[in-house]
Amino acid sequence: MEREIKILENIGEANDLIAGENRRLLEEHNVFAFNIMGSPGSGKTSLLEASLVELGKSYRVAVIEGDLATSYDAERIKRLGVKVLQINTGGMCHLEAASINRALAHFNLDEIDLVFVENVGNLVCPAFFDIGAHRNIVVISTPEGDDKPAKYPVIFRNADLLVINKMDLLPYLEVNLERIRRDASMINPRLEVIETSCRTGEGVDSWIKWIKRQLETRRNTGVTRGFL
Amino acid sequence: MEREIKILENIGEANDLIAGENRRLLEEHNVFAFNIMGSPGSGKTSLLEASLVELGKSYRVAVIEGDLATSYDAERIKRLGVKVLQINTGGMCHLEAASINRALAHFNLDEIDLVFVENVGNLVCPAFFDIGAHRNIVVISTPEGDDKPAKYPVIFRNADLLVINKMDLLPYLEVNLERIRRDASMINPRLEVIETSCRTGEGVDSWIKWIKRQLETRRNTGVTRGFL
Numbered sequence: 001m002e003r004e005i006k007i008l009e010n011i012g013e014a015n016d017l018i019a020g021e022n023r024r025l026l027e028e029h030n031v032f033a034f035n036i037m038g039s040p041g042s043g044k045t046s047l048l049e050a051s052l053v054e055l056g057k058s059y060r061v062a063v064i065e066g067d068l069a070t071s072y073d074a075e076r077i078k079r080l081g082v083k084v085l086q087i088n089t090g091g092m093c094h095l096e097a098a099s100i101n102r103a104l105a106h107f108n109l110d111e112i113d114l115v116f117v118e119n120v121g122n123l124v125c126p127a128f129f130d131i132g133a134h135r136n137i138v139v140i141s142t143p144e145g146d147d148k149p150a151k152y153p154v155i156f157r158n159a160d161l162l163v164i165n166k167m168d169l170l171p172y173l174e175v176n177l178e179r180i181r182r183d184a185s186m187i188n189p190r191l192e193v194i195e196t197s198c199r200t201g202e203g204v205d206s207w208i209k210w211i212k213r214q215l216e217t218r219r220n221t222g223v224t225r226g227f228l
Numbered sequence: 229m230e231r232e233i234k235i236l237e238n239i240g241e242a243n244d245l246i247a248g249e250n251r252r253l254l255e256e257h258n259v260f261a262f263n264i265m266g267s268p269g270s271g272k273t274s275l276l277e278a279s280l281v282e283l284g285k286s287y288r289v290a291v292i293e294g295d296l297a298t299s300y301d302a303e304r305i306k307r308l309g310v311k312v313l314q315i316n317t318g319g320m321c322h323l324e325a326a327s328i329n330r331a332l333a334h335f336n337l338d339e340i341d342l343v344f345v346e347n348v349g350n351l352v353c354p355a356f357f358d359i360g361a362h363r364n365i366v367v368i369s370t371p372e373g374d375d376k377p378a379k380y381p382v383i384f385r386n387a388d389l390l391v392i393n394k395m396d397l398l399p400y401l402e403v404n405l406e407r408i409r410r411d412a413s414m415i416n417p418r419l420e421v422i423e424t425s426c427r428t429g430e431g432v433d434s435w436i437k438w439i440k441r442q443l444e445t446r447r448n449t450g451v452t453r454g455f456l
Binding site: 039040041067068069070072091093120121122123124125128141143144145147148150151152153154166168169172173 | 267268269295296297298300319321348349350351352353356369371372373375376378379380381382394396397400401
């Protein structure tokens with residue numbers, strides 16, 4: 001039993017090393033990376049669809065899509081004329097640094113300013129695996145209910161931004177936004193929060209501004225932060 | 229690398245052995261067990277809340293709740309006067325057979341006819357771990373979108389029943405139910421499908437009937453089926 005745990009720890013360490021390499025590689029080419037996490041159907045792809053064209057006016061953008069199966073999400077991004085690569089994990093419940101390392105080799109990084117990585121739809125596992133991104137984002141949607149930060153704390157603890165999506169459904173739900181904000185802030189006091197509806201466009205401008213601010217801040221300070 | 233994979237396989241095998249033990253233990257005491265899986269916020273606890281009182285008229289019911297953190301779900305079940313045990317997995321993304329084995333020791337199985345196990349909210353990992361239940365159920369909700377069976381096939385392949393929940397939100401969504409049914413049926417032709425809204429009560433009677441039928445069928449035939 002001890003040996004099993006030891007080896008699993010080594011897998012984690014190996015992942016962290018490759019994540020560090022990814023970050024160095026990205027910085028060498030002046031590329032900034034975002035890791036977008038969240039439950040299946042929380043609206044991760046929709047958030048990208050709603051903002052990529054606008055972000056494309058200021059930055060050269062690429063997207064890496066992570067899914068167990070299909071290339072549906074990559075096709076949605078491709079339709080917008082954005083460079084995209086689909087990773088199919090088979091059964092794996094998260095993206096790991098090594099997959100991102102291989103994916104980055106498919107791009108000419110000198111032609112990219114920012115990369116969005118859309119992780120596998122899962123509110124648990126992706127939180128444990130640094131992929132080498134500079135910022136970590138968690139997307140939840142209002143129909144998921146207001147107990148998610150308390151019940152899935154790890155992913156909120158390791159995130160820089162919480163997006164609360166599907167705000168247009170709020171009138172049809174019994175969801176306490178204040179509880180989401182309060183619980184999330186107790187778990188992670190530095191977590192920023194943006195409310196969006198990809199359907200009505202509400203809050204998408206705040207999302208775009210937040211993304212731009214991260215790139216500007218990075219450029220001003222040169223500071224980046226690891227995952228845990 | 230080979231060694232790592234070998235040991236992970238052993239973990240899987242060890243889990244299957246304990247799952248088999250769980251099933252034998254349950255059958256020894258004539259207890260029938262359901263494993264309820266689905267994304268965070270799909271409505272797994274709500275489905276139990278909507279049906280436990282009615283099921284309690286015919287059967288002696290117990291519930292095992294699996295969450296990373298908190299005992300919120302157990303408290304919801306307890307309010308109905310139903311026996312319940314909360315498992316907190318810490319960071320683990322699924323319940324495994326050994327946790328269920330330990331949980332079952334907390335109940336007097338001779339006083340129980342059926343056990344619902346609510347797995348960790350996750351559309352990926354629980355699909356890979358047999359916990360020793362007799363039937364596996366996956367709950368998705370309409371706001372999650374219609375691409376979930378295609379994108380997360382494993383959990384649908386290993387399920388006996390698909391519950392499509394939050395039908396009351398359908399008028400406010402662009403979701404193609406036919407696509408969900410078609411994709412799910414391609415992945416698993418023997419998968420039964422029930423549409424519910426725990427809020428309006430729609431379809432809850434079908435859910436209760438399905439549960440009762442499993443217990444009757446089991447009693448008539450004595451046949452049980454493993455996970456994979």
